[in-house]
Amino acid sequence: xxxxxxxxxxxxxxxxxxxxxxxxxxxxxxxxxxxxxxxxxxxxxxxxxxxxxxxxxxxxxxxxxxxxxxxxxxxxxxxxxxxxxxxxxxxxxxxxxxxxxxxxxxxxxxxxxxxxxxxxxxxxxxxxxxxxxxxxxxxxxxxxxxxxxxxxxxxxxxxxxxxxxxxxxxxxxxxxxxxxxx
Amino acid sequence: xxxxxxxxxxxxxxxxxxxxxxxxxxxxxxxxxxxxxxxxxxxxxxxxxxxxxxxxxxxxxxxxxxxxxxxxxxxxxxxxxxxxxxxxxxxxxxxxxxxxxxxxxxxxxxxxxxxxxxxxxxxxxxxxxxxxxxxxxxxxxxxxxxxxxxxxxxxxxxxxxxxxxxxxxxxxxxxxxxxxxxxxxxxxxxxxxxxxxxxxxxxxxxxxxxxxxxxxxxxxxxxxxxxxxxxxxxxxxxxxxxxxxxxxxxxxxxxxxxxxxxxxxxxxxxxxxxxxxxxxxxxxxxxxxxxxxxxxxxxxxxxxxxxxxxxxxxxxxxxxxxxxxxxxxxxxxxxxxxxxxxxxxxxxxxxxxxxxxxxxxxxxxxxxxxxxxxxxxxxxxxxxxxxxxxxxxxxxxxxxxxxxxxxxxxxxxxxxxxxxxxxxxxxxxxxxxxxxxxxxxxxxxxxxxxxxxxxxxxxxxxxxxxxxxxxxxxxxxxxx
Numbered sequence: 001x002x003x004x005x006x007x008x009x010x011x012x013x014x015x016x017x018x019x020x021x022x023x024x025x026x027x028x029x030x031x032x033x034x035x036x037x038x039x040x041x042x043x044x045x046x047x048x049x050x051x052x053x054x055x056x057x058x059x060x061x062x063x064x065x066x067x068x069x070x071x072x073x074x075x076x077x078x079x080x081x082x083x084x085x086x087x088x089x090x091x092x093x094x095x096x097x098x099x100x101x102x103x104x105x106x107x108x109x110x111x112x113x114x115x116x117x118x119x120x121x122x123x124x125x126x127x128x129x130x131x132x133x134x135x136x137x138x139x140x141x142x143x144x145x146x147x148x149x150x151x152x153x154x155x156x157x158x159x160x161x162x163x164x165x166x167x168x169x170x171x172x173x174x175x176x177x178x179x180x181x182x
Numbered sequence: 183x184x185x186x187x188x189x190x191x192x193x194x195x196x197x198x199x200x201x202x203x204x205x206x207x208x209x210x211x212x213x214x215x216x217x218x219x220x221x222x223x224x225x226x227x228x229x230x231x232x233x234x235x236x237x238x239x240x241x242x243x244x245x246x247x248x249x250x251x252x253x254x255x256x257x258x259x260x261x262x263x264x265x266x267x268x269x270x271x272x273x274x275x276x277x278x279x280x281x282x283x284x285x286x287x288x289x290x291x292x293x294x295x296x297x298x299x300x301x302x303x304x305x306x307x308x309x310x311x312x313x314x315x316x317x318x319x320x321x322x323x324x325x326x327x328x329x330x331x332x333x334x335x336x337x338x339x340x341x342x343x344x345x346x347x348x349x350x351x352x353x354x355x356x357x358x359x360x361x362x363x364x365x366x367x368x369x370x371x372x373x374x375x376x377x378x379x380x381x382x383x384x385x386x387x388x389x390x391x392x393x394x395x396x397x398x399x400x401x402x403x404x405x406x407x408x409x410x411x412x413x414x415x416x417x418x419x420x421x422x423x424x425x426x427x428x429x430x431x432x433x434x435x436x437x438x439x440x441x442x443x444x445x446x447x448x449x450x451x452x453x454x455x456x457x458x459x460x461x462x463x464x465x466x467x468x469x470x471x472x473x474x475x476x477x478x479x480x481x482x483x484x485x486x487x488x489x490x491x492x493x494x495x496x497x498x499x500x501x502x503x504x505x506x507x508x509x510x511x512x513x514x515x516x517x518x519x520x521x522x523x524x525x526x527x528x529x530x531x532x533x534x535x536x537x538x539x540x541x542x543x544x545x546x547x548x549x550x551x552x553x554x555x556x557x558x559x560x561x562x563x564x565x566x567x568x569x570x571x572x573x574x575x576x577x578x579x580x581x582x583x584x585x586x587x588x589x590x591x592x593x594x595x596x597x598x599x600x601x602x603x604x605x606x607x608x609x610x611x612x613x614x615x616x617x618x619x620x621x622x623x624x625x626x627x628x629x630x631x632x633x634x635x636x637x638x639x640x641x642x643x644x645x646x647x648x649x650x651x652x653x654x655x656x657x658x659x660x661x662x
Contacts, residue, residue, distance in 0.1 A: 035603055035604070053592075053605075054579070054591040054592055054605065054606065055590075055591060055592065055593070055603075055604055055605025055606030055607075056605075056606055057606055057622055057623075057626050057629055058604065058606075058622075058623075060622075060623045060626055061623065062623065063604070080619075080620075080623075090623075105623075105624050107619065107621045107624050108613045108614065108619065108621075109610060109613050109621070109624075112624050112625075131627070133627060135585070136585060136586060137569070137584065137585030137586065137587070144626070144627035144630075146626060162626075164626050164627065164629070164630065165630075166630045166634075167627045167630045167631065168630065168631050168634070169634055170629075170630030170631050170632075170633050170634035171630060171633050171634065171637065172630070173629055173630065173633065
């Protein structure tokens, strides 16, 4: 039982408005992946060969990323090639107005196009990406979806969680990457 | 997914049994084998399996050799048969031989250099011997561990053998693996029912002549078998061009291009001796010849080999460590001059040979990872029977190949070196044969496929657990 009509009014009317008015998280900045240490254990007990836990696919955006965000879009940029390669960094732009954005990358296998739609869930940005896949190993083209969730655990800690839907009878997978602001 | 022959569903096992029973009856009548295209015992093909050591892709002229045109016999063999451009093997010597001989990924066998494989494993030789083949090994064994006298070739189906129990580098130290004293390494011989006999020290002098002597003994074995009218399985695991890469005196300085080139010229010559003998004996059309290497290029200086277009050396699962030359010849059955980039693995040889000899000799009581490639080799099937390859480094899964894709779960490009972050890397071997540009960010879907392949493999280990490394004999699998 609420003690006061004023408290009830604040909870039902003012608080939601206040939350809605809260500006969305701002992911802008330069972020560096906090890479897990590679724990080495003997591959075969008694032998010097080292083994490590398997890696994961990470955020899908590389280990050092630059994010530029305004009210209309979020842009992620990172370098994959060396200076010698004379290639621009990869750039992915996601509209924040609910419309579908398209990004193209060239990694030596033609122009690979992905479409993406972003939306806010509170302070978490959710980006759903769809790629059309045509591969020599598969009879028919198919689509592959992934869902990224971005949130700030602190002003200097960015978390990117990616869930990739299973394809061709395989399982889905989820990885969580933690970036520090640098 | 490749179909493991040893884990067939019940209905399929029953059907296989029915087919085998019918074929046996037909063979007994002396009719059905011919009518169905199945080999009868009398018409079964001979098998010659030549298996050089630490021989990289870049050593063979027909594969784009880097040391000049020094392999004319191998080049001709390629022209007479099938050249595989995507032939995969295990990453190191003992595990590769375990896989080749058993049709199983080596991790299932528990193979290690120090212990070899248990006598429970069924080898190609045992399988062929069970249907009347003469069987002989002439060269390197390396499946008997530190005490090869207790796990010697005659206990794994070879009626006779000659060569070295372990590996070639012992020639430099003369210290046998597992020993500490010098002059403990020997060239041995043996036959079924008798213990091995040490013939002479294995040192830098005898290392030079070993492959030639093994070839000559192999040829004598073929001559006897043909005289006895018995089909034969000749396994010639050559010791060249493993370090120390010191050749027969006839080939020292022969090419003017260094020790490895000289050794390759010797390999080519010895292959020629074998092929000439097959011709001379009049069994060319009834003999399947395989020539393939155990793992990728020798990486140890000063005898560092060439991986050709690939990165890495043996003892890594980079393509330079696990993709080797492979030539297959069967005149009249396998079309001449064909080249393919389809996936094939050394474990496929056992089921393929079983199909070629028309006998159900692949074990059914264990997981068999090899698949029958005979229809593909013969050109009756457009694609390989294999879609994927698992790549282990001893007990650790390192990577999975699926068609043209290769996903490293643990990227460790240097032989014996540590893993390098980021551990998971994806390459397309057609657009990036050197495995240099990680493109997982743009193609993350591939992991779903390779995870499925791994899950399916791991599921088989519930029914067929791996043999633990260094398991003593007698081994019996746990009842599941």
